[in-house]
Amino acid sequence: MKLLRIAMFVLAVLLGGCKPSGPQTLKPAAYGTQIVEVSGGKQWAQVGSALPQPVVLQVNSADGNPVTGALVVFHGNGLEFNPPQTLTDSSGQVTVSVQLGFNPGDFQVIAETPKSGGGNATVNLREIALGYEQAVGKAVNDKYCIRCHDPESTPERVSNHDNLSPAPHQFTDGATLNRISDADLTNMIAHGGPALGKSPQMPAYAATLKPAEIKAVLSYIRSIADPPYQAPGVKYGK
Template sequence: MRGVWRKAGPAAALAMLVMASGCKKQESAKGPAPKGYGAAVTEVSGGKQAGFVGSVLDQPLVVQVNDAQGNPVAGALVTFAAGGKAEVTPAEGLTGDDGQLTVACQLGGEAGRYRITATTRDKQGKAAALELDEIALGYQENLGRQLNEKYCSRCHNQESTAERVSNYDNLATKPHSFSDGAFYNAMSDADITAMIQYGGAARHQPAEMPSYGGTLNKAEVEALVAYVRAIADPPHRQKGMVYARQ
């Protein structure tokens, strides 16, 4: 039975749970009745993703409800709230046997950061919340993201994907991940631009950093800088890149 539910997806599983419980009242605005209660919500995966404005994020958000001892709690109700017209689907649900709940997130139509809050309650009604930030990229920043995937991430991203094998481990000097705000926020736009245009060797830096002056035009280099600024963690203080309007 569980296998069937899993294949049918969380929404169908939820509907079946409500049906199986045979209680119409549980379909009220309050959502499904919890069968378990936890003391904390933690992130399993899906936070700090960047996507084009208005798009559904590539990865789902997965959260886990734990009891006070840190053990996963099944059947706990998690309610999501999203700022700035982002949307979480489903907006609430019960955790599975592993204590986890998986939802999809669609970004709002304005570039900036969106805060998603996942809340669960213990038996006494005391709330525990988790905040996740997601990043909506405007047109220029999204162009930067695409250029990064094409030219840069094989060295600047440690992780390999199906389409791209990371070259990171082969490099004598490890480049920084572009989301490393602690590092890049201290670099000026001019310095980042020069590094991209002229490469490492011309700047007495590791020659493994190629020069892209002949490959990328000015607008493309600017798009890459905008992308680095947009995904910085901690955030880069820049006009327009604060939280999207609530």
């Protein structure tokens, strides 16, 4: 038994010794001048979980053509990337899955590609981690609100959005919703459109949802707003 343990120890050291020490950088086969988002920005998921869709980026040359074999390295405070770096495929693209950190709020995905003349081209994407209350709010939205407020249909749910006039806004529509106060939004969700002089097609939820659920859905709406919602009175340093 002892001999076996020694043998395994030696084997482990040998195998371990073959691994490169520290993070190894892949060698680019080509260089681009620009990196752009294909898809995957502005997604949200509960803190600590993976984003529902991967992030897909593309490296282009100066003349706008995709570059194969360019190195892309991902960074982001509190984020985990799989893989953390990779080379672009034959269509000039890379695909990475992103795991969110444990603080609710905004995260930045930063992707860099080295340019042939030196320096890096970068692209930044915003991703959103929902805290507990916001995740409760998302569940309320998925159950009650999304069928009217999201124009997209899925196999499980046919959107009612295009039958409504005036059309309700998507909850990501910060340009519209950021201007309406918490009090007014709460009032409208609880007592329906007419409470704010709006369409009676916006139902009243005071009898269906608990006040905490209305607060949660409002918190969810605020967290996914694009542009981001800034609570009145809060000043952000630049």
